[in-house]
Amino acid sequence: MTLIEKVSKYAAEHSMLEGVKTLLVGVSGGAGSVCLLHCLLELSKSQGFTVKALHFNHKLRGAESDRDEAFTQELCNKLGVELFTGSADVRAWSVKHKTGIEEAARKLRYDFFEETADKISADNTCRLATAHNAEDNIETILLNLCRGAGLNGLTGIPPVRGIFIRPLLTVSRGEIEAYLTEKGLSHITDSTNSDTVYTRNRLRHEVVPVLKGINPRLTDTIANTVRLLTADNDYLFGEAEKLLQFKDSSYIFDINILRNRPYSLSSRSLLLAAERLGVSLSSVHVEDIFDLINGTQASGMLNLPQGTHAVKTYDSLIISRQEPVIKTFKEKTLIYNGITSLEDAPYDIFLGDVVFYNKCIGQAGKIYTSFNTFFFKKDKIYGKIKVRPRTAGDIIELKGRGGHKTLKKLFIDLKIPRQVRELIPVIADEKGVLAVFGIGADLRALAEDRENTLVLEIIERKNDA
Incomplete structure (x- = not known):
């Protein structure tokens, strides 16, 4: 099986090119990306998609970084491929955002890739191919293993993630180099690839050769292991999705x-x-x-x-990406023998004499809960009656509840969500809480009969959004 056939088979297994009209290829100028670009150009002839290239200059290696960009531009000119380029001062960005160089480089590069993809194609017909190969996958698995990983981390680099595809994930570096030799394609080498100060390079140059000495077929063995683990992992994610x-x-x-x-x-x-x-x-x-x-x-x-x-x-x-918004409403003094409407909460409140209440209630509407109508002794009321949200230190003594309790503690005991608490109408006079909607009235002013009594009803407007 040729390399192109191998890539085509792997891409088909993971539906990488299905429905694709534009295929963007990340090209650094290294062996893998040159191989990927040429291979996908060959496949485009039979599969009908258009290939475009992307190159990101990280500005980390001075003249060498500029050399890489110039090489990529020359390669794309030679192959007749449109090239999009981007750049950023990765080192400065990493200092500003307090991240490592490798992490900063990856973020800025992928941000550029995704932004370019969005500009090129607004529909779902664009994919972006990167040149990760079989050895890259081994290194990633070993890195994850060293750092601590579950099954998800041990499956390595995903073949498909959103718009990103990795067609070379089962292709070894040896196969890539052989392909370039066969096609007469040149490439460049990043001088930092041999620097073992970077963890991935240390694994590549010092650890993986030892493992291949133990198992010469390490690449195939790990690829098969990844296939088995991925099947298990996909099943578990499928079940998890049901939650x-x-x-x-x-x-x-x-x-x-x-x-x-x-x-x-x-x-x-x-x-x-x-x-x-x-x-x-x-x-x-x-x-x-x-x-x-x-x-x-x-x-x-x-x-x-x-x-x-x-x-x-x-x-x-x-x-959620949205921090919970705690809504509330403004305090209002209640109209006597009339209805006060709250603009910021879905409630209308009647306050007045019992006789007037009997005449007015037909306009107010249906009673929706058994804890929305309260009767107070007029001589137990201090000053004006207001409706407001709860405030710190509010206390209430409910009949049969064994003494005073703070509204905060009461709301917690009743398992009322925090974002709901601030919208619960609290009826109070100048001395303190008289009643709480949906909960009950304080014993201080609670009337046992309707003589010399005020009536207060809170009606919830059910048609409010």
């Missing part, structure tokens, strides 16, 4: 289900949710989320990478 619920730009989980499902499924469901929000979580992040949901606090929030948040609210976990 996902997407609503209002967020992923919502039932915490009890997350706790009771096998960790291999629960953890993958969290990884999937984050991935679909454009975020990659590490095993540490996943453990932090489990610490959040298994903690004793009824609610809490965890900051995740790239502005993503995990929010626990009693039995629910929400993963």
Whole structure:
């Protein structure tokens, strides 16, 4: 089987070129990328897609970086391929953002790749090929193993990730070099590739040769292992996907289900949710989320990478890019013998005499809960009656509840989500809380009969968004 046939077969197995009209190829000028560009140009003749090239100058090696760009431009001119170039001062960016050079280079390069792909094709007919090969995959697996990895990390570089495809992932460096010799293609060598100060280079030059001495067929052996592990991993992710619920730009989980499902499924469901929000979580992040949901606090929030948040609210976990907005409403003095409407919350509130209430209630609408109508002794009221959100230090004494309790503690006991608490109407006079919608009235002013009594009804506007 020729290299082109091998690449074509592997691409077909993973649907890499299905529906593709434009194929962008990342070209550094190195052996792998030159081989990939030429190979895909050959395949384009029979499969009908257009090949374009991308080159990113990291500005890390001075004149040598500029040489790489010039070589790539000359190669593309020779092959008749349109080239898009980009550049950035990677070292300065890494200092500013406090990241390693390798991490900064990868981020800036891939940002350029994705931005160019978006400009070229607005539909889903564009893919971007990178030249990762079989040895690159071995190095990645060993790196992950050294750093600590689960099954996901031990499957190595994914053949397909979003718009990115890796057609050479089963091709060895030896096969690449043989192809270049056969086709008479030249390439350049990055001088830093031999510098073992970089961990990947150290694995490449010092560790992998030892492993190949033990098993000369190491590349094929690991490729087969990856195939088996990937099949298992794909199955687990398929099962984990069943735990996902997407609503209002967020992923919502039932915490009890997350706790009771096998960790291999629960953890993958969290990884999937984050991935679909454009975020990659590490095993540490996943453990932090489990610490959040298994903690004793009824609610809490965890900051995740790239502005993503995990929010626990009693039995629910929400993963979202949007930080929860705590809505509230403005305090209002209630109209006597009339209806006060809240603009920032879906409530109308009647306050007045019982006789007037009996006449007016037909306009107010249906009563929706048994804890929305309250009767107060007029002589127990101090000053004006207002409706407001809860405030720090609010206390209430409810009938049959055994003494005073802060609203904060009461809301926690009743498992009312934090973002809901600020929208619950609290009725108060100048002395303190008189009643809380949906919960009850304070004993201080509570009337036992309707003589010399005020009536207050809170009506929820059900048609409000």
